Amino acid sequence: MIPDKSNKDFIVKVQFIAIDDQGRIKKSDQNLIKFTEGTQIVDVHPFFESLITYFDHKSDHIKLDCVNMFDHSYDIEVITHKDNTGVIILRDRTDFYDRIQKIAQKRNESLIFNEVLELKNNMLHEKEAFKTKFIQNFAHEVRSPLTLISAFSSLLLKGELNLDQTKLVEAVNEQSDKLRKLMDDIIELSQLKKGKPEIINTPFSFLELIESIHLNFSSKISISSNIFEMSVSQDVPEFLIGDKRRIEQIISNLIENALLYNSGNKIKLEISENNRRAGKSSLRFVVHHQGLVPEDLENRHLVKDIEKIEPEGLSFSIVRELVDLMDGSISIKKIDNNSTQQIINIRVSFPLHNVEIPVKETKTAQQYNFTDKVRVLIADQNSTTQFTALKVLVSTGNFDTVVYKDPKELLEAVEKHEYDLILISSSISQIDAVELIGIIKEFANDKNKSIPIIALTVRTSKEDIATYRKAGFKDVVKKPYTDDELLNTIYKRLNLKKFL
Missing domain, CATH: 3.40.50.2300 (Response regulator)
Structure with a gap:
């Protein structure tokens, strides 16, 4: 074995083969391939047939790299003399080329992986763009007729209607509000899935908010001959500093979810304070109702694609996203074979001193009699x-x-x-x-x-x-x-x- 110094990491075996002017093997040290002296070199392997042409052209010195023979990879040198004899030098570089191939394969696999990853990322962006565009078009198409229904039903309720007509228009108005909320939920969830929206923290009267929620759902639930109860612990802060709209959305969606699965005649909301420290109050909301919810409802928030969320899971999915936004927790607890609790804990700041809450503007438009139109x-x-x-x-x-x-x-x-x-x-x-x-x-x-x-x-x-x-x-x-x-x-x- 003759060490090859061309690469310090590998020990390379070398073989010398002397060839006469007829292409016969004169002598070989037999280190790599067994040759029989006197035989034609071209009979050993078809590759050597191509080497004979170098002798014919009187080439002085030829180098060929990475030639595969007998499951090995060789670097080959051919040295010819003026009398058409010559020497063939074989260097076994199998280990070196195997290592190079593995490195190249890993690099190619990495490049392919990155390209696949980029392709998937592009597809995801295109999918999200299509979904956003679809929701925008959907909103545009649905909001136009819904605008007419909402505005006209509100106008009709201000007119002179008999009792039956009033109830019919109220039913239309209520259903349009439901459609409006469903559409807002879809758009809201798409925005929440896209990124972390901004939380607007302002002081507000928490007791006024929950009284408004109680009044709204009491009248709504009473239509179906059910009862809505609310229990508020005395230690709950009267005022909070937080995103009033988001908190109202959380509570309302929980109640809406209970309404969806309720099989009894009562829904109850309990609000209490877990603890208070560092200027923040940990509030606990528990909604009770008869009836069970789907077993997978609590984990539906893990679904990233809106199109895979069932319509009845929208409210809960939005609640989950909002609670996560406020670093809170949410869970569903089965009390018995036919009773469910939805439980939420969130931390909200509260004012340390008296605060002035802006007076809420009335929603009803003031009546004017203009002298000029x-x-x-x-x-x-x-x-x-x-x-x-x-x-x-x-x-x-x-x-x-x-x-x-x-x-x-x-x-x-x-x-x-x-x-x-x-x-x-x-x-x-x-x-x-x-x-x-x-x-x-x-x-x-x-x-x-x-x-x-x-x-x-x-x-x-x-x-x-x-x-x-x-x-x-x-x-x-x-x-x-x-x-x-x-x-x-x-x-x-x-x-x-x-x-x-």
Whole structure:
């Protein structure tokens, strides 16, 4: 064995083979391959047949790397002489090339893995983008008719109806609220799954909140001849500092979930305080109801794809996401064969001193009798939402309205005529509301450049509202809206003294 110094990590066996001018083996040290002297080199292995051509061309020195013969890998040198004899040198580099192959294979596997991972990531992003787009389109299509139902049922309840008519309209109004909540739940859950939303911590009256929840569900549950009870421990803080909307959402969704699976005649909410320290109160919410929930309901929050969540699991999935957001805990406990408790613990800050809680604005629109009518331009291509906004405004007797669904006609109108208010839907003829308001500001006459413009839209995230504000919208009304929500927003933005 002759050590090869070309690579210090491997000991390489070397074999020398002397060849005469006829291609016969003159002599060999037999270190690697057994050769019989006097035989033709080409008879040992087909590869050697290619080497004979080098002798014919009088090549002086040839090197060939990684030649596979007899399940081994060789580096081969061929040295020829002027008399057409020569020497073939074999170096067994099998271990070296096996190691190189393994390294290359691992590198290729790593590259393939990274490419597969990137492909999966791209597919996930595309899936999420498609899902977000689908939800947006779904919201847009459903909110338009739901806006009409919500606004018109609210208008009808303010009119002169007999008892049977009132109950029918109340039922329609209640079901539209359910649809509205279901749609909001789907959109809310999609947003929660996308990332960690912001928690808005402000002081609020916790006792007023739970009294409002009690009043709302007492009347709602009584329709089905059931009873809603609420028990609040005396040590629960009167005021809290937290996200009031999220806390209300947690409690309401728990009760809604109990309503869904309730088989008895009573649902009970218990609120107590676990402990209080470091300016925070650990609150415990327990909702009792008769009947059992699906065994896998508690773990449905682990499902990442919204499309795999059953409709009846939406409320609980949202509660789970919100509780996790507040670093709380949630569990479902079976009391006996036909009784269930939903238990939540969350930590919320409470004020150490007296706080002033802003007075809650009334939701009912104030009645006005304008001496001059408000000239309103409505830009909307959807006939349903056109009719809804038009009917709400006309019902007050205070507005003189005109509707445009063609951008060209709209721009001609703001250039030639004067208005007091413009309502713009999300988009018209595929022109986005943000782009449209920019064009209006450019083409409008001096009078119309300064009037309030309000967006009627399904896009009401914090980022969307900031975009609308930056573009020049004075306010945003979320679809579906009630008549009071639309009118209150308009009255807030108008200079009322001008019309009274």
